[in-house]
Amino acid sequence: MPQLVVKPDNRQLAFDEMRLSVYADRILNGLEQLSKETLLRGVQSKLRREEVSGEEISNAFTMSALELVTKEEPDWKFAAARSLLTSLYKKAAVNRRYKAYPEEPYGELYPLITDLVKKGIYREELLTHYTKAQIAELGECIDYTRDLLFDYIGLLTLSDRYLAHDFDGRVMELPQERYMIIAMFLMHREPEEKRLELVKEAYWAMSNIYMTAATPTMSNAGKKVAGQLSSCFIDTVDDSLEGIFDSNTDVARLSKMGGGIGVYLGKVRARGSDIRGHKNTSSGVIPWIRQLNNTAVSVDQLGTRKGAVAVYLDVFHKDILAFLDLKLNNGDERMRAHDVFHGVCLPDLFMEAVEARGHWNLFCPHEVKKVMGWKDANGRALGLEDFYDEELGQGAFREKYAEATANLELSRITVPAIDIMKRIMKSQLETGTPYMFYRDTVNRTNPNRNQGMVFSSNLCTEIMQNQSATVIEQEELVTKDGQTRIVISKIPGDFVVCNLNSIHLARAVPAGVLERLVPIQVRMLDNVIDINNIEVLQAQYTNSQYRAVGLGTFGLHHLLALEGIRWESEEAIEYNDHLYEHINYLLVRSSMELAREKGRYPKFAGSDWETGEYFTKRGYTSGEQEGKYVTAEQWRQLQQEVAADGVRNAWLFAIAPNGSTSIIAGSTASIDPLYELLSYEEKTTYKIANPAPDLSEKTIWYYKTAFLIDQNWSIRMASARQRHVDQGQSFNLYVTPDIKATDFLQLHLNAWKGGLKSTYYVRSRALTIEECESCAS
Structure with a gap:
């Protein structure tokens, strides 16, 4: 065993084996089903040098926990996350010069914001729109215990890709602070009298992982960087x-x-x-x-x-x-x-x-x-x-x-x-x-x-909005005040912008929070439109005219497993139909209420929203396809309110792939079935096991994996959802390389006949596909 421990300030302390036991107790708190003795044996086997650093001890705990992750004991991924968290807490405390305690690992929010604004890492709006007292109040709302919701891969992804670092690459921001900064930035233009409450509501939604923001928003909101917030x-x-x-x-x-x-x-x-x-x-x-x-x-x-x-x-x-x-x-x-x-x-x-x-x-x-x-x-x-x-x-x-x-x-x-x-x-x-x-x-x-017309989709096939070409009208030499300039005049076309975030179905639905969650999500998306500064002016203009957003979902298979519903079942098709109708109703209502407050989108007149055809086309008002959560009378009432007050956003619903953010949330991606019960993330020198979310003796029976599922069931579920999604779905087909041509063709015909608007990748085990990071909302 080591004799000395070297601290970050180069102090040397005698190695105390009892402190390993105390540390193990801390990261296994609430995970008593995991063996402390097994963890400590792994740690001790990695600490064989005479002199070790505190960081090496933390890494030994992290790696030992990761090595123990199996389908039978998936919760070791949370033990590994807690060890990584401890390391993050210590690094942030050293880099920001405050003392972190196990019962209070976060520093104060106001010094963090003032320091990073001064360094050019945060945007000035965080100080110009919030007083010191207001920031202190918001800091009091930060709940560090919500960091325990992350598994290891989720936390690692968040810390590597999204948390604010200084220009020397040192971590400065902790997970709950990232969520609070996003909330503050997205709400900074809201009226002062309700700004703080809206910040707290957005923080509640994100920190409980009831939702995730899109990757550009997660990464860039509140930061003084070149990136923008749209996907x-x-x-x-x-x-x-x-x-x-x-x-x-x-x-x-x-x-x-x-x-x-x-x-x-x-x-x-x-x-x-x-x-x-x-x-x-x-x-x-x-x-x-x-x-x-x-x-x-x-x-x-x-x-x-x-x-x-x-x-x-x-x-x-x-x-x-x-x-x-x-x-x-x-x-x-x-x-x-x-x-x-x-x-x-x-x-x-x-x-x-x-x-x-x-x-x-x-x-x-x-x-x-x-x-x-x-x-x-x-x-x-x-x-x-x-x-x-x-x-x-x-x-x-x-x-x-x-x-x-x-x-x-x-x-x-x-x-x-x-x-x-x-x-x-x-x-x-x-x-x-x-x-x-x-x-x-x-x-x-x-x-x-x-x-206008929709000619095509985006990189992930879920965005479907009006398009037209920007046309150069004329180019001329103009002399003014002694200066000659070339002035180019263009007629702007409809240049589509995707503004995305997503509901974590497996957390939000069981918690019963959809009615509270969807309105704050719509407001967050709508605020992105006003905050964003897009270099391409026709995109900025289109964004302002239609104010389109795309609320999506992820964790569908995770939710079905928790509910005990088999993917290949009529029950799953019916469940999809009712759930997505409910979400759509909340979406339309939220956008209508926002229109009452802030005004309808400029091109509302003559739309299916105004005429009411949006509702009748989908069979909402006739009563012939009445849902489980929304009655035809509720839809008819909403139809009248929309005709009178409008909606704030021309398009509302789009289901993106959610690759990175579903990893952060520890759930299944988008509307896809689970890929493997136990998948692996490849790192430079090791592999990280990643079990299915909430894998247990109960849920394992409902986690039939993607390549074993009859794709016609997936198509039927997507068809049931599509009626409620005004844009599209990033819908993948999973096939084996030896699929018969006639069967493959029939899948495409069934998707078209089922009313799907698009299909995304055809995934085969023989293919490695690199997805769009920006669209991974």
């Missing part, structure tokens, strides 16, 4: 050289700030199309996608990882076949873009052609506009991409497609629809993508369809 963005590229390069520049600027980007390229002319009358001169969309690929690699996200960009193209675009091969590892490398993700936009008519084994025509959007002569009320030329079917089996898109097909002046490529689908499925099994985006389903249920 991701969607751009629509204009069919012009200026528009294409402007879009690339905007992607670079947003990627630099940590945002994930979705880019719709369906308006860009195809390969072989004319340019200014010169035949066969266009190189099509692939070279521009390669430019975006280079941007994603070269302009990284705040210096931490390469940029994340998804590109979308319509299945009726002439370049679709080359597009589907973008990420394959064979063929012409000049036609590949391995660092972007891709998604394909599918109308009902195509899926019908696949099922009927019919033919499919591919067109150039530029030629369609030139030859067909379709125009909107303002005289703007329209392409096939500007139409959708208003009803299943009938509508404007199929009519325009038939017109284009019948026009012999219009060039096209005709292929069997099933051949395109085979290319899609081949790419999905090899690379996990393309994503599937069912454009007719999306636009039929778009509550703001009176204002």
Whole structure:
């Protein structure tokens, strides 16, 4: 055993074995089912040098606890977390020069804020909008015992990625302080008379882990950093050289700030199309996608990882076949873009052609506009991409497609629809993508369809909001006060912004706090819109006009296991239907109440919210599909209130992947089934075992893992949820590499027929997929 312990100030103390026992008692308090003797044996085996530091002793406890984590004894992950917590407390106390005690490990909040504002780490608003007395009051609300809710991987993720560090990399902020700073920053513009109560409410929601904020908000709120608070963005590229390069520049600027980007390229002319009358001169969309690929690699996200960009193209675009091969590892490398993700936009008519084994025509959007002569009320030329079917089996898109097909002046490529689908499925099994985006389903249920079209989705397929291209109007030399400048005038398009946070279902639902939780979540999201400063002005403008938000959920499988509900069951489908209707009702009501207080979103007039169609389309008011938690009469009452007072936010519900934040919360990701009962996080020199949340003799029977589940049950659950989600769901399909083509095709057909708006990755055990960090709300 060691003889000496070296303290952080270089003092040397005699090693006292009894202190190991006291420390073990502390981290096992409340975990009496775990063996103290087994833990101490592990610790002692790691302390064989004559002289050790206090940090080495802490690490020995942490690593010994981690080595004991199994499916049978999963709670060792909490013992490891408590050891890591103790180390964090000590480091923060040394770095901030205060004394930490086991019964009071946190320092005072006001000195922390003043010091980090002075150092340029925190934003000045934390001092200009709160008095010393108010900050002291908020400091009294910090409850360090809530740190015990973290398991080891959750706490490690939080401390490594989100807690504030000084410029020398030393930890300065502790977990509960991060939550309090987020709450203070998001509420700093609220009226002074209720600001503190709203801060306390937001802190309550986050610190109890009833919810999580999105990664950009978690990481950047209250910090004086270059990053912003929104998760991701969607751009629509204009069919012009200026528009294409402007879009690339905007992607670079947003990627630099940590945002994930979705880019719709369906308006860009195809390969072989004319340019200014010169035949066969266009190189099509692939070279521009390669430019975006280079941007994603070269302009990284705040210096931490390469940029994340998804590109979308319509299945009726002439370049679709080359597009589907973008990420394959064979063929012409000049036609590949391995660092972007891709998604394909599918109308009902195509899926019908696949099922009927019919033919499919591919067109150039530029030629369609030139030859067909379709125009909107303002005289703007329209392409096939500007139409959708208003009803299943009938509508404007199929009519325009038939017109284009019948026009012999219009060039096209005709292929069997099933051949395109085979290319899609081949790419999905090899690379996990393309994503599937069912454009007719999306636009039929778009509550703001009176204002425009939804052409594609974002990097994670859950955001579905109106889009349009930003167009350069003119460029001129202007001389004023003896200075000559080049002034560029642009007409801003709808440049989508994603503002996200998520409910921890497995904590919030059993605790019965949804009615209290959802209103503060909506307010937090709405405040992000006003606080955020987005460099790309059309994104800032769109954000202000629609005030769109995306409240999501995670921990669904965790919740079902706690409730004793099997994933593959009618009970699970019914449970999803009622639960998500309840959440949606609370969402709409919260946004309506916020509109009463602060005003409706500027483009509310004429929306499905105002006309009431939002409610009737979903069957809420008829009484024919009455839910367990919300009656038809309650919906009818809310419909009347929304018509009178509006809603604050044009879109409300979007279920993101929640990768990182669900890890922090110690739960299952998003709406996904559990991946493994015991998974492992790989570190440089060791592996960390991560058991399923709340794994026990009771819950293990309800944790059937992803690749063993019949995916049709997952599709049916997603279909039940989709009625209540005004945007989309990051819905993954889990398949084995040997899946039959007919079975794989049927999954896609079932997803489309079930009313899903998109599918995200096709996950196979043979694939390793790197997800968008920004969207992991």
